[in-house]
Amino acid sequence: MKSDIRMPTDFYFLFSEDPLRLHEMNGPRGDLIYTFSNDFRSNGHLVRLDADQPGSLEECRSDTRYTSIIRRPQLTKGTRICVLSRGHVGLVTVREAPQERDDGDFITIDLTVWP
Numbered sequence: 001m002k003s004d005i006r007m008p009t010d011f012y013f014l015f016s017e018d019p020l021r022l023h024e025m026n027g028p029r030g031d032l033i034y035t036f037s038n039d040f041r042s043n044g045h046l047v048r049l050d051a052d053q054p055g056s057l058e059e060c061r062s063d064t065r066y067t068s069i070i071r072r073p074q075l076t077k078g079t080r081i082c083v084l085s086r087g088h089v090g091l092v093t094v095r096e097a098p099q100e101r102d103d104g105d106f107i108t109i110d111l112t113v114w115p
Contacts, residue, residue, distance in 0.1 A: 001112040004095060007034045009105040015088035015113045031085035034107060038072040038098040044085025046070050055080045057114045060089050072098055075107060089114045 002020055011022045012030025023030065033041045040046060045066040053059055060082035070081055076097050083090035096108035 001110060003110045005109050005111055006106045007109055009034055009036045009038065013090075013111065015083075015085060015090055020111065020113060031088065032083050032090060032092065032111070036105075038075070038105060038107070040070040040075070040081060040092070041068060042083050042085055044083060047082040047084070048074060049080040049082060051078075053080075055082075055091050055093065055112075057089055057091075060084065060091060087115070 007022065010025040012025060012033040013020055013022065015031040025033070029043060031042055031044060035041055046068065047060065047063045047065050048067070048070055049055060049059065049063065053063070061084070063082060075094050077094055079094040081092040083092060091112045093110040094107065095110060098105065098107045
């Protein structure tokens with residue numbers, strides 16, 4: 001698990017990497033992408049969990065309310081999102097909603113990835 005990640009817009013993660021690291025966008029790739037419009041996208045499936053759902057591997061694998069985008073209004077503190085992509089499962093927890101500051105647009109998240 002990586003905690004307190006300040007993820008800028010137009011960056012992404014590849015879940016197959018160990019250790020996980022941010023990449024700057026250079027085409028439509030990535031397991032978790034934070035776009036210029038302050039939303040999350042994936043080349044896999046995204047599922048926004050309800051508040052009462054556990055953020056577990058089993059829950060992420062069993063919930064099939066798939067979407068390809070989670071928009072900015074849904075990215076509030078405490079929001080949890082499952083990411084299913086290329087044989088990996090990730091859980092994103094929003095720690096700080098999208099922010100605009102002098103150093104650019106970013107979101108603060110925790111990220112757990114299971115193989």
